Structure formats: structure tokens, C-alpha cells
Amino acid sequence: MLPRYQDSGRAIGYAHVEFKDEESLNKALKMTGNKIGGRYLVIQPSKGKNRVNVYWKKPPEGCKTIFVKGLPYDITESEVGDLFAHCGAINSIRFTFNSVTKQFKGFCYIEFANPLSLKKAMEMNGKELKGRNLVVVIIICNM
DSSP: OOOBOTTTOOBOSOOOOOOSSHHHHHHHHTTTTOEETTEEOOOOOOOOTTOOOEEESSOOTTOOEEEEEOOOTTOOHHHHHHHHGGGOOEEEEEEEEOTTTOOEEEEEEEEESSTTHHHHHHTTTTOEETTEEOEEEEEEOOO
């Protein structure tokens, strides 16, 4: 996943990469210090105290959280809840806001009560909402 600035669409300067296996990850880690486009690479696993921040195509056992991006900037938490209500009971919806402007960034995290809800939620991936395509990704946090 290559995060981009909302206004210009330019890459922010970092990326999240999912590797197929540990061998591929170890090869990538050895590339730290190389240059791409005049910029030095720093490759490291995700960090955080008791935090795993990994994107999955298939949910690991017990996973109940999804990451949804591509949301319209004028959508409300209530509307997101209504949009994903058919997937199952929702424990929480966490919107992310710009720290300076306080404007919604267009993505959120949804935690379901039941891990089985993720399969239905993943069916929303690619759906259009108010002219924007949703991206729904399974994510594990604080496991």
C-alpha cells in the first residue's frame, strides 16, 4: 500500500508491503541503505508496543478489524455503520482526522463483534460510494 497526499495524489514517501514469506522479508530488509529515485531506503518491520500492523487477504483466527479507505470526505460514522451493518454487529468505528484542519482523512477502522463478519465486509472492497471506490483490508491491531 502506497499512501498518497489527498490534495495532490503524490506519494507521501513510505509504503506498506506484504511479503509472501519470511525469506522475502529478510531479502527486503537487506536493501536498507540502497537508493531509489535519489532517496535512501529504510526498510523495517512494523513497530509498536504489543502491536502488529499487518494487512491480510485472509483473516487470521480471532481477527475482527478492517481498514476502510476511499470513503467520501463528507460521510459520517453513522453512515459507515449503516453501510457495513449487513456484515454483522459492529463494536466500534474509528475515523481518522487531520491534526491541524480537523478534517476527516477518508479512512477508518471498523471492529466487528464477530470475526465471521470480515468475510462479508471484504465483499465491499471495490464498491463505489459517492464516486469513490472503497478499499477494504483486513488488519490486526493490538493482538
